[in-house]
Amino acid sequence: MATLRGAFEARGRRARTVGAERTEELLEDLFRGLERRPLDPHLQKRYIEPFRERAGVFPQARSLVVVASPEPPTPVRFRHRGRRIETLLPPQYAHQKDLEEATRILREHLPPGERFEAVRLPLKLLAARSGLGRYGRNRVLFVPGMGSCCHLAAFALSLPPEEETWGPAEPLPRCSSCGLCVARCPSGALGKGWHDFDSSRCLTRHNEETDPLPGWMDPGWHHSLLGCTRCQELCPANRGIWDHPLSPVDFDEEETEGILRASGFEALPGPVRERLADLGLAEDFAPAARNLRLLLG
Ligand code: B12
Ligand code: SF4
Numbered sequence: 267m268a269t270l271r272g273a274f275e276a277r278g279r280r281a282r283t284v285g286a287e288r289t290e291e292l293l294e295d296l297f298r299g300l301e302r303r304p305l306d307p308h309l310q311k312r313y314i315e316p317f318r319e320r321a322g323v324f325p326q327a328r329s330l331v332v333v334a335s336p337e338p339p340t341p342v343r344f345r346h347r348g349r350r351i352e353t354l355l356p357p358q359y360a361h362q363k364d365l366e367e368a369t370r371i372l373r374e375h376l377p378p379g380e381r382f383e384a385v386r387l388p389l390k391l392l393a394a395r396s397g398l399g400r401y402g403r404n405r406v407l408f409v410p411g412m413g414s415c416c417h418l419a420a421f422a423l424s425l426p427p428e429e430e431t432w433g434p435a436e437p438l439p440r441c442s443s444c445g446l447c448v449a450r451c452p453s454g455a456l457g458k459g460w461h462d463f464d465s466s467r468c469l470t471r472h473n474e475e476t477d478p479l480p481g482w483m484d485p486g487w488h489h490s491l492l493g494c495t496r497c498q499e500l501c502p503a504n505r506g507i508w509d510h511p512l513s514p515v516d517f518d519e520e521e522t523e524g525i526l527r528a529s530g531f532e533a534l535p536g537p538v539r540e541r542l543a544d545l546g547l548a549e550d551f552a553p554a555a556r557n558l559r560l561l562l563g
C-alpha cells in the first residue's frame with residue numbers, strides 16, 4: 267500500500283508525519299521563543315494562546331501529518347469609474363479547495379475505522395521541525411518546489427507515523443547572502459537578524475482587521491485586498507513560482523461598486539459572493555472592502 271506521504275505527493279502536495287507526542291515539544295519550543303521575543307499582544311491572544319488547547323489532537327491520536335499545498339498568488343482585477351485596478355492576492359488566502367482536497371486524500375488513504383481531525387497548531391514550526399521546509403528571513407516557510415507559495419495545514423491521525431523526521435528548524439541557506447525581503451518591507455517589520463520581526467508593524471497584522479489603521483501607517487503601503495506581497499514577490503527562492511499566478515478573477519464596474527457599498531458579505535449578489543468566497547474573502551469581507559477603498563484612493 268502506498269504511503270500517506272506518497273498519496274499527498276501523487277496529488278502535487280508535500281507532507282511529513284511525526285508522532286502525536288511531538289505536540290508538547292512543538293508548543294514548548296514556540297512558547298519558549300515567544301518569552302524571549304514576544305509577539306504583538308493582539309496576535310498573541312487571537313492566534314497563539316488558542317494553540318495551548320491543542321484543538322483537534324484527540325486522545326487516541328498517534329501521529330500528526332503536516333501538508334503543504336501549492337498556492338500561487340491570484341490576480342484580482344476591478345473596474346471603477348473607468349479605471350482598471352489590478353491587485354495580487356497573496357498565497358494562502360484562497361485555500362478552501364486545498365483543505366477540501368487534503369481531506370479527500372486522507373479519507374481515500376486511511377483504512378476504514380481510522381480517524382483524523384484538522385488541528386490548530388503552529389504550522390510553520392511543525393513544518394520546519396518535521397523537515398517539510400525551511401524558514402526564510404522573511405519569517406515565512408519555504409517548501410521545495412513551491413517556495414513560499416503554499417498553504418500549510420495539519421491533521422491528527424489515529425495511525426502511527428510512517429517515518430519520522432524531526433530536528434531543529436533550519437534557515438534557508440540563500441538568505442545569508444540576500445536580505446531583499448528586509449529592504450522591501452514597507453513598514454520596517456523585518457529586521458536584519460533571523461529573529462528580528464516586529465509583528466506589530468506588519469501590514470498584515472492591521473489590514474486583516476477592521477480596527478482603524480494606526481496613524482504611522484501610510485495608506486499608500488497597501489497594495490492587496492488582504493495581506494501584503496512585498497517580502498515574497500521578488501524573493502529569489504520564489505523565482506519561477508511567483509510568476510505563475512492562478513487565473514485572474516475580475517469584478518466589473520457594477521460589481522466593484524456593489525462591493526464598496528455593501529453593508530456586508532450577505533448583502534452581495536450570489537455570483538459576487540461566490541467569487542469572493544473562492545478567494546477566501548467571505549469571512550474577511552469587511553477588511554477586504556475597506557482595503558479596496560484604500561486601493562482606489
Ligand atoms: C499569527 C499568524 C500571523 C501573524 C504573525 C506572523 C508571524 N510571523 O508569526 C500575522 C497576522 C502578522 C501574519 C502574517 C502573515 N502570515 Co500568517 N499566520 C499566523 C498563524 C495563525 C500563526 C503563526 C505563528 O505561530 N506565529 C508565532 C511565531 C512566533 O512563530 P514563528 O514565526 O514560527 O517563529 C517561531 C519559531 O519558528 C522560531 N523561528 C522564527 N523564525 C525563525 C527562523 C529560523 C531560521 C529558525 C531556525 C527559527 C525561527 O522562533 C519563533 C519563536 O519560537 C499561522 C497559522 C498557523 N496555525 O500556524 C499563519 C501563517 C504562518 N501565515 C501565513 C502567511 C502566508 C502569512 C503572510 C505571508 C500573509 C500575507 N502577508 O499575505 C504574512 C507574513 C508575515 C511575516 N513576514 O511573517 C501562512 C504561512 C505559509 C508559509 N509558507 O509559511 C500560515 C502558516 C497560514 C497557513 N495556513 O498557510 N500571520
Ligand atoms: S528575499 Fe532573500 S533573504 Fe528574504 S527570504 Fe527570500 S532569499 Fe531569504
Ligand code: SF4
Nearest residue numbers: 451468469494496497
Ligand atoms: S507581509 Fe509585508 S509588512 Fe509584513 S513583513 Fe512582509 S513585507 Fe513586511
